[in-house]
Amino acid sequence: xxxxxVTNPGSSVSLVLFFGTIGMLALTIGLIVFIIFHQRxxxxxxxxxxxxxxxxxxxxxxxxxxxxxxxxxxxxxDLHDDAGPLLATARLYLNENLVNLDKTTQLxxxxxxxxxxxxxxxLIRNISHSLMPPTLKNFGLESAVNDLFQKISxxxxxxxxxxxxxxxxxxxxxxxxxxxxVIQELVNNILKxxxxxxxxxxxxxxxxKFFIRLHHDxxxxxxxxxxxxxxxxxxxxxxxxxxxxxxxxxxxFFEKDMSQTYYKVTIELVKDEEDKVPAQV
Amino acid sequence: MxxxxxxxxxxxxxxxxxxIFFKRNREGGYWxxxxxxxxxxxxxxxxxxxxxxxxxxxxxxGLTVIEYSLFSFFLYQSYKEKIxxxxxxxxxxxxxxIAVINILEKKSNSFDSLSASLEASLLILFxxxxxxxxxxxxxxxxxxxxxxxWIIIAFLLYFSSILFLxxxxxxxxxxxxxxYWRINNIFDTLKNLLFTIAFAMKKNKQxxxxxxxxxxxxx
Numbered sequence: 152x153x154x155x156x157v158t159n160p161g162s163s164v165s166l167v168l169f170f171g172t173i174g175m176l177a178l179t180i181g182l183i184v185f186i187i188f189h190q191r192x193x194x195x196x197x198x199x200x201x202x203x204x205x206x207x208x209x210x211x212x213x214x215x216x217x218x219x220x221x222x223x224x225x226x227x228x229d230l231h232d233d234a235g236p237l238l239a240t241a242r243l244y245l246n247e248n249l250v251n252l253d254k255t256t257q258l259x260x261x262x263x264x265x266x267x268x269x270x271x272x273x274l275i276r277n278i279s280h281s282l283m284p285p286t287l288k289n290f291g292l293e294s295a296v297n298d299l300f301q302k303i304s305x306x307x308x309x310x311x312x313x314x315x316x317x318x319x320x321x322x323x324x325x326x327x328x329x330x331x332x333v334i335q336e337l338v339n340n341i342l343k344x345x346x347x348x349x350x351x352x353x354x355x356x357x358x359x360k361f362f363i364r365l366h367h368d369x370x371x372x373x374x375x376x377x378x379x380x381x382x383x384x385x386x387x388x389x390x391x392x393x394x395x396x397x398x399x400x401x402x403x404f405f406e407k408d409m410s411q412t413y414y415k416v417t418i419e420l421v422k423d424e425e426d427k428v429p430a431q432v
Numbered sequence: 433m434x435x436x437x438x439x440x441x442x443x444x445x446x447x448x449x450x451x452i453f454f455k456r457n458r459e460g461g462y463w464x465x466x467x468x469x470x471x472x473x474x475x476x477x478x479x480x481x482x483x484x485x486x487x488x489x490x491x492x493x494g495l496t497v498i499e500y501s502l503f504s505f506f507l508y509q510s511y512k513e514k515i516x517x518x519x520x521x522x523x524x525x526x527x528x529x530i531a532v533i534n535i536l537e538k539k540s541n542s543f544d545s546l547s548a549s550l551e552a553s554l555l556i557l558f559x560x561x562x563x564x565x566x567x568x569x570x571x572x573x574x575x576x577x578x579x580x581x582w583i584i585i586a587f588l589l590y591f592s593s594i595l596f597l598x599x600x601x602x603x604x605x606x607x608x609x610x611x612y613w614r615i616n617n618i619f620d621t622l623k624n625l626l627f628t629i630a631f632a633m634k635k636n637k638q639x640x641x642x643x644x645x646x647x648x649x650x651x
């Protein structure tokens with residue numbers, strides 16, 4: 152009916168009305184369809200990003216669990232292989248038959264047992280120190296790092312030095328531990344893979360930012376390598392570094408020095424006000 | 433069955449569905465649409481009374497103002513961006529001024545074309561604002577799972593399809609008016625059906641599409 156009226160050549164208003172209404176309707180439907188499809192596209196993109204992030208998290212979680220297990224196995228092995236036999240030997244010296252032996256043998260057995268128990272105490276202390284360095288706990292990150300670098304230097308295999316330029320206020324203990332573990336992991340990687348002849352660590356602050364820089368002259372990696380290793384199943388230690396720094400909302404950059412001679416690793420953290428603890432002298 | 437009768441009967445549907453699913457529609461300001469549906473239904477009933485038709489200009493004008501007020505109020509409370517609220521308030525003030533002047537200076541015998549066209553144009557614009565806001569809101573995952581989307585789509589489809597009808601209504605003869613009013617009846621039916629869908633829909637909880645839970649492969 153409407154169409155018949157529209158086709159009437161005398162009715163120009165009808166024509167405008169007809170095409171106007173159809174046009175508006177087409178525009179509206181087009182708009183609705185566009186919104187629905189656009190939103191679906193955006194959602195798909197967001198989901199892809201989310202999935203990628205979850206995959207990355209999964210890798211980090213895997214790495215951290217694996218490292219934790221390795222650490223447990225190492226402690227279990229230390230206790231089982233070293234502390235176990237030592238204590239068993241001490242027990243042999245102090246067996247029930249000891250009372251029936253002559254005094255000199257008794258004294259000798261007690262002395263040997265005491266020696267073995269002292270060794271065991273030292274062993275357990277070493278295990279405990281490797282879990283939580285007492286220097287770090289008592290004197291802070293600066294002392295712990297200096298201690299670590301002195302030990303490396305003392306071994307004679309590499310020249311290691313560290314310098315803290317602005318560390319008057321200590322970070323919170325748990326944050327210090329995380330940073331120390333990251334440094335340990337980096338130093339460990341340098342020792343294992345780089346063939347470097349020196350490592351130098353410097354600490355600086357700039358505004359609210361806290362920087363730790365490591366230089367070495369061996370074979371290193373760049374940021375691209377780091378990103379690639381992070382996405383692959385290898386590079387467990389690097390993933391561990393990444394997951395630890397994530398806790399502190401920190402960043403890490405791997406680069407080659409301007410002179411192309413040294414590799415540089417920079418750790419960047421943001422210092423919170425509540426994070427600062429006056430340093431112990 | 434004549435179009436106007438279908439349109440009239442379809443007006444009951446959103447009222448019934450709102451009441452049936454009252455719990456689902458209690459929150460979110462849907463009562464505004466419910467009030468509109470009731471008013472619209474009673475207005476349609478009133479038009480069947482011969483004596484009221486004499487005042488059709490005033491009834492149409494009054495209905496236009498009420499319809500605009502209810503829809504714009506619904507949109508106002510749906511907006512999250514302040515800028516859209518401000519634009520809506522300024523445009524509404526202009527609309528009321530024009531509508532009141534138009535009612536006072538009655539120019540046509542049956543239909544207030546200017547107010548109705550202005551109402552349709554403004555509500556189309558406000559609906560587009562709402563949709564723009566929705567696609568930019570990261571908390572909304574599937575826009576068509578929300579009740580408000582269907583209500584706004586009803587506004588958009590209805591007002592965009594009757595805009596030209598309202599613009600030209602002032603030039604129609606009585607016969608043409610009755611003939612072309614079918615467009616209004618058809619899209620009024622569609623609007624009522626979309627309102628019914630909105631009222632029947634379950635309350636949307638903005639769930640993100642779930643990703644599989646993950647556990648480390650080896651543990």
